[in-house]
Amino acid sequence: MREVTADSPGYSHLVGIVNGRGLLPDDDRLLLSELGNRVEIRLASVSDWITQTPREIADPDRSRKSHPAVAKLRTEKALSSITPTTVRARAFRLLNALALEAKARGIDVSAVAIDHHGYRQAFDGYHGHLVFDFDEVRCVVSISQRTDHVPHVPTRAEEERQRRGYGYIPSHDYVKTERLTIHTNDDGRYSSRKHWSDTKSLALEYRLHDVLSSLFVRNEREKDRIERERLEAIERRKREERATARATEAYYEQRRVDALLTDFSRYVRRNELSEFVDEVERRAHDLDGADRAAADEWVEWCRAYVSTLDPFSRIAMPDTKPPSYTDLTEFKKTLGYHGHF
Secondary structure (H helix, E strand, O other), X not given: OEEOOOOOOOHHHHHHHHHHOOOOHHHOEEEEEEEOOEEEEEEEOHHHOOOOOHXXXXXXXOOOOOOHHXXXXXXXXXXXXXXXXXXXXXXXXXXXXXXXXXXXXXXXXXXXXXXXXXXXXXXXXXXXXXXXXOOOOEEEEEEEEEEEEEEOOOOHHHHHHHHOOOOOOOOEEEEEEEEEEEEEEEOOOOOOOEEEXXXXXXXXXXXXXXXXXXXXXXXXXXXXXXXXXXXXXXXXXXXXXXXXXXXXXXXXXXXXXXHHHHHHHHHHHHHHHHHHHHHHHHHHOOOOHHHHHHHHHHHHHHHHHHHHOOOOOOOOOOXXXXXXXXXXXXXXXXXXXXXXX
């Protein structure tokens, strides 16, 4: 396992050179797996690649069985833009090697169907030729022909049109080469487009291990994400449950305090009012006639009211209705639980 930094060597390129030049004994190979900011390089025997060797894939004269998905692409002339026919045949061989190897490893491979616009759109706008169905992701693989950017040589007709003032002569032309590029993408949460191309030192036949390995890495990465998010969801739920339990207990505790303070306030109020009514009654004794009668009536009503302020009418835990969502939210904030869990 190696950490990848800005100063790290091109591990993928180095692995490709080692495999392409056959620098390992017993036809062993190096397999490269990219894991975020790390790469894993391991030694693998040829048995890890079950179907064909790079030399067999590159041999145009070798008879080989076509994967049904690739056979469908051939029938539909899917690679008709790749010319000449020898380059197109090699492109089919590369796709076929990937499809057969995936099948040998238990992965379903299908051809991308043509949509009503005439494009081979696999999913979410990703165009391609083959779809590899893994446990958690679908990976799309396509192949294209490289072009060279060469200076344009004007024709006599172009020069004449330009001389007349209404012709445009391009500065460069795009010329097809025999080099090919394999592109991959997936429908995972963190999908990314990646490609491998023929180089002067290494043909694509020697990079197919890397291509297929990257598809498996995408599936494992998606598995890890799903498992990580599942565990995070469980932890969030536990934190939410703990927060709800604490907020619920705080709610009931506050209601008990409120009930106590209400009873205490009623007790204090009753005593103070009783003293006040006693004073009113004492002063009423000095009155005569209609004034005394009115005062007695008022004192009687006051004593009746004060008697209703009995804090000891029920000595027990208060009856409290269950907290509402708003109540719990308020108490969670009071306890320091803010935002998402």
